[in-house]
Amino acid sequence: MESILGLIGGFNTILEPTVLFYCFIGVFLGTLVGVIPGIGALAAVSLLLPLTYHLNPTVAIITIAGIYYGTQYGGSTASILLNLPGSPSNVITCIDGYPMSKQGRSGVALCMTAIASFVGSMIGVAILLLFSLEIANLGLKFGPAEYFSLMMLGLVMAAAMTSGSILKGFAMVTLGLIIGTIGIDIHSGIPRFHFEIPSLMDGIGLVTLVMGLFGLVEILMSDKFQCREKNNSITFKSMTPTKDDIKRSVYPILRGTAVGSFFGTLPGIGPTIASFSAYSVEKKFSKNSDKLGTGAIEGLVSPEAANNAAVQTAWIPTLMLGIPGDAVMSLMIAVLIIHGIYPGPTMIAQQPEIFWGLIASFIIGNILLLILNIPFIKIWVRLLQIPYHYLYPLILIFISVGVYSVSNNIFDIYIVALIGIVGYFLYADNYQFPPLLLGFVLGPLIEEKLRRSLLISGGDFKIFFESPISAALLATTALIIIFAVIKFIKSGDRRS
Amino acid sequence: MRHILIIFVGISVSCYAYFNYNIGEPSHMGPGFFPFYLGIILAVIGTTIFLATFNKKFLPKKLNYKKLIIIISSIILFSTTLNTLGILLSTFLSSLLSTYANKNYINNTSRIIVALTITLITWIVFILFLDVPIKIFPGIIT
Numbered sequence: 263m264e265s266i267l268g269l270i271g272g273f274n275t276i277l278e279p280t281v282l283f284y285c286f287i288g289v290f291l292g293t294l295v296g297v298i299p300g301i302g303a304l305a306a307v308s309l310l311l312p313l314t315y316h317l318n319p320t321v322a323i324i325t326i327a328g329i330y331y332g333t334q335y336g337g338s339t340a341s342i343l344l345n346l347p348g349s350p351s352n353v354i355t356c357i358d359g360y361p362m363s364k365q366g367r368s369g370v371a372l373c374m375t376a377i378a379s380f381v382g383s384m385i386g387v388a389i390l391l392l393f394s395l396e397i398a399n400l401g402l403k404f405g406p407a408e409y410f411s412l413m414m415l416g417l418v419m420a421a422a423m424t425s426g427s428i429l430k431g432f433a434m435v436t437l438g439l440i441i442g443t444i445g446i447d448i449h450s451g452i453p454r455f456h457f458e459i460p461s462l463m464d465g466i467g468l469v470t471l472v473m474g475l476f477g478l479v480e481i482l483m484s485d486k487f488q489c490r491e492k493n494n495s496i497t498f499k500s501m502t503p504t505k506d507d508i509k510r511s512v513y514p515i516l517r518g519t520a521v522g523s524f525f526g527t528l529p530g531i532g533p534t535i536a537s538f539s540a541y542s543v544e545k546k547f548s549k550n551s552d553k554l555g556t557g558a559i560e561g562l563v564s565p566e567a568a569n570n571a572a573v574q575t576a577w578i579p580t581l582m583l584g585i586p587g588d589a590v591m592s593l594m595i596a597v598l599i600i601h602g603i604y605p606g607p608t609m610i611a612q613q614p615e616i617f618w619g620l621i622a623s624f625i626i627g628n629i630l631l632l633i634l635n636i637p638f639i640k641i642w643v644r645l646l647q648i649p650y651h652y653l654y655p656l657i658l659i660f661i662s663v664g665v666y667s668v669s670n671n672i673f674d675i676y677i678v679a680l681i682g683i684v685g686y687f688l689y690a691d692n693y694q695f696p697p698l699l700l701g702f703v704l705g706p707l708i709e710e711k712l713r714r715s716l717l718i719s720g721g722d723f724k725i726f727f728e729s730p731i732s733a734a735l736l737a738t739t740a741l742i743i744i745f746a747v748i749k750f751i752k753s754g755d756r757r758s
Numbered sequence: 759m760r761h762i763l764i765i766f767v768g769i770s771v772s773c774y775a776y777f778n779y780n781i782g783e784p785s786h787m788g789p790g791f792f793p794f795y796l797g798i799i800l801a802v803i804g805t806t807i808f809l810a811t812f813n814k815k816f817l818p819k820k821l822n823y824k825k826l827i828i829i830i831s832s833i834i835l836f837s838t839t840l841n842t843l844g845i846l847l848s849t850f851l852s853s854l855l856s857t858y859a860n861k862n863y864i865n866n867t868s869r870i871i872v873a874l875t876i877t878l879i880t881w882i883v884f885i886l887f888l889d890v891p892i893k894i895f896p897g898i899i900t
Contacts, residue, residue, distance in 0.1 A: 437767070440800065454793065652872055658856050662852070663880060712787070716785055716787060721786070
């Protein structure tokens with residue numbers, strides 16, 4: 263089968279010492295940063311992004327991907343030991359993980375989490391493989407109109423799926439699209455919204471935007487980690503799970519993986535929603551559902567398997583269709599685009615080395631993580647004991663220097679500060695940023711597809727409805743908008 | 759009531775696009791086409807949000823202005839001194855300033871120690887490890 267051949271080629275790429283090294287670095291740094299509460303996958307990837315700028319595209323994306331699923335692993339450690347989610351998708355892990363810790367079973371919890379995450383990831387990767395070629399074939403039928411409708415769907419889903427008001431999600435998407443127009447318009451060569459400032463001719467950089475919105479705003483909003491108890495040391499012996507633990511975990515892991523894999527493929531839905539849903543599924547279907555919340559192992563492994571599966575399957579729409587599975591995926595797309603690679607149905611055919619190298623790296627990376635997590639847990643725990651007020655100035659400097667290092671431009675740092683201020687006020691009003699990021703990343707692409715479609719059709723908007731694929735996508739988009747508006751009117755939007 | 763700002767941004771974007779760039783028509787989109795309509799859409803969404811939240815009591819999240827000012831100032835301090843003082847001094851001064859945003863420091867000595875440590879880490883990671891092309895000390899060219 264083609265997939266197997268491709269995968270073997272991918273292993274060729276990843277097993278080269280340099281590439282393997284960077285994959286390890288990515289995974290290691292990801293876990294490290296993921297362990298720090300308050301810094302989620304998004305902030306972790308943003309902070310570490312400048313480090314990958316000077317690597318070649320394959321290595322860069324492998325490293326960043328490693329950071330991403332590394333943070334999932336690391337985040338669960340903080341959730342279990344400190345009741346502090348390392349990232350939003352780890353919130354559910356706290357519910358049963360922390361009680362297990364209090365019962366003195368933290369070692370077992372950590373071990374089972376690692377295993378559940380690994381299984382979830384591997385099955386997610388398998389699904390990724392299965393689907394890759396199918397969707398790629400479908401993609402050959404995509405013209406500019408279809409792409410436009412697909413991206414619209416992605417944006418609308420992202421806006422609708424984030425927490426908080428859906429209208430605000432739409433506002434953020436639009437704002438992101440607008441910010442994306444800053445810079446030179448490729449088509450006409452005219453710089454837009456640059457206000458005579460030379461540095462703005464290239465537009466606002468991705469790193470700048472992301473550091474400002476996710477790094478700076480995070481620091482502005484946070485006060486402390488709220489550390490409570492210090493935990494006793496974890497020995498190897500205390501980490502082995504009992505036979506009963508393993509028996510009880512099998513089905514939850516499988517259920518969680520199924521839920522996670524499904525949700526991961528949907529654009530706009532990511533590991534967070536996946537883990538929440540897995541928990542509710544567990545509540546309904548588990549034999550021991552009454553024990554959930556008191557330190558039941560089912561409640562721990564199911565969401566963990568789910569969020570890792572979701573992280574892997576989120577690559578399906580991201581790579582195959584060019585539609586981000588969630589906010590971090592939009593970052594990935596941006597990174598690829600910066601390196602000149604355009605994810606989408608043609609990616610497998612045009613850049614197979616990168617595609618298969620990436621997939622092979624998922625497998626290797628997850629194995630690395632499994633091995634990493636076990637001996638390194640003590641280090642992570644030590645790290646967690648550093649008080650927040652020592653860490654945030656360091657993070658601030660990392661943001662400033664990181665932003666500067668991208669294009670050696672002082673002005674970028676001023677922009678970050680400005681974005682931080684604006685973001686702070688937006689966040690205070692319950693506006694969420696992931697939809698903005700998606701709008702920013704997809705903006706130029708959507709505009710180009712729109713322009714091309716209308717050029718072909720001579721200004722006639724009917725072109726978007728003439729092809730069945732495009733029409734179906736737009737219809738789904740409209741459905742989601744209608745559904746969202748109805749929900750909004752019904753609830754009276756208490757969460758204003 | 760800050761939602762009004764969104765409407766304002768939308769309208770100003772559209773106006774700016776209208777007066778400065780060629781809008782064109784659908785079959786021949788000009789550079790101003792996309793931003794113009796986006797601005798209108800944003801203004802419409804903003805108005806809807808504004809109307810929807812008009813009657814509700816406004817419960818803003820607590821905003822810590824002191825922290826905001828200190829942290830943003832520390833970043834601006836960094837960017838203004840980076841080229842004149844070099845990265846090490848710049849880092850030290852701005853991280854020192856940023857520590858004042860938090861009440862958990864015991865005394866000023868601990869703040870200085872933290873700032874020094876951060877400067878050290880910055881040196882290790884960005885100069886030794888990553889070789890970022892930036893002035894290290896005031897007056898010396900790298």
